[in-house]
């Protein structure tokens with residue numbers, strides 16, 4: 001079966017011609033070609049002993065897993081000890097025709113660099129009792145793309161060109177206002193009693209092959225212009241780190257309920273939301289849309305996007321060590337069930353689409369089934385009874401998921417599930 005997403009047949013053809021010398025891309029979509037694999041155990045400590053209870057988990061295994069994922073996949077972020085400044089750039093109590101409070105906060109990402117600003121856009125429902133629960137997620141083309149609201153500040157940082165969005169010369173333009181609003185149902189979220197916050201991921205680290213030589217990764221280098229060490233942070237870690245800096249701000253804002261913050265992301269930013277939640281337990285709900293390879297999908301299945309395919313196209317996303325597993329998934333000492341489990345016992349939701357084979361829905365489902373062991377160990381329901389991977393069905397346990405018909409995207413119908421799921425679990 002051919003994945004028609006990501007630009008359809010033409011895109012598939014390009015991938016086919018590029019990699020067909022080594023491995024047929026079609027081969028990657030055949031369930032019969034999935035190699036036999038054994039997952040590295042979740043509940044056995046590095047010393048070979050069993051994780052018997054939550055104490056073993058919190059005292060030992062959780063740290064071991066974090067360490068393994070940092071070493072082999074995402075890299076290590078610099079230790080953060082607080083103290084970054086932020087500035088309230090705008091605060092309007094009558095935004096979106098009186099429906100919302102809008103705040104725009106400039107968060108400085110390095111104490112010695114006043115220009116390294118992540119602009120956080122926040123909408124809060126005007127009438128609801130404070131503090132308000134909120135969902136935060138990064139966006140791909142700038143805050144102005146999530147809504148036509150003309151008061152949203154345009155990013156000044158580099159943006160990937162996209163002519164159909166009016167983004168040329170790698171800069172945001174007024175034309176791009178609202179171009180991605182279908183992915184961000186702001187009014188709907190507000191009417192459900194939630195705030196919505198977003199920042200442009202390129203404010204943190206530009207999404208390009210040399211991204212780690214720019215952005216925050218560069219600012220925090222101990223040696224100027226040094227090349228990345230094998231376990232230095234990649235872009236996904238940088239974006240996750242940026243989400244934690246947004247979380248620092250939420251803790252300071254009395255209008256926001258810092259104990260009810262969900263972190264949400266789509267695709268590469270779905271990988272990011274899982275990794276942000278894994279490292280930062282202040283996020284209460286974790287939502288990952290179509291996160292695929294390097295997100296919720298098991299790497300060892302080598303189905304759809306593989307470790308080699310992702311590292312070749314996006315050498316800056318992961319740490320350098322991850323390249324050791326190009327076409328060598330069998331030797332990976334980790335897999336993505338560990339990433340999901342690091343979010344336990346907090347409610348976590350995975351959304352998928354049946355035509356998005358590139359992101360391997362089955363691999364995401366199987367990773368959840370494995371991660372469920374940690375959720376159960378920690379005394380939660382984990383996956384609900386009777387769960388199975390079926391188009392159009394949804395399941396809301398402590399782990400929740402759905403697979404809707406369609407392709408690689410995030411739609412209002414997905415958000416409806418996210419909000420219902422969070423409400424079910426709200427503290």
Ligand code: GTR
Nearest residue numbers: 266267268269292293305310
């Ligand atoms: C694709 C990539 C996926 C996913 C996606 C996205 O090109 O292969 O891993 O991250 O981009 O972020 O939209």
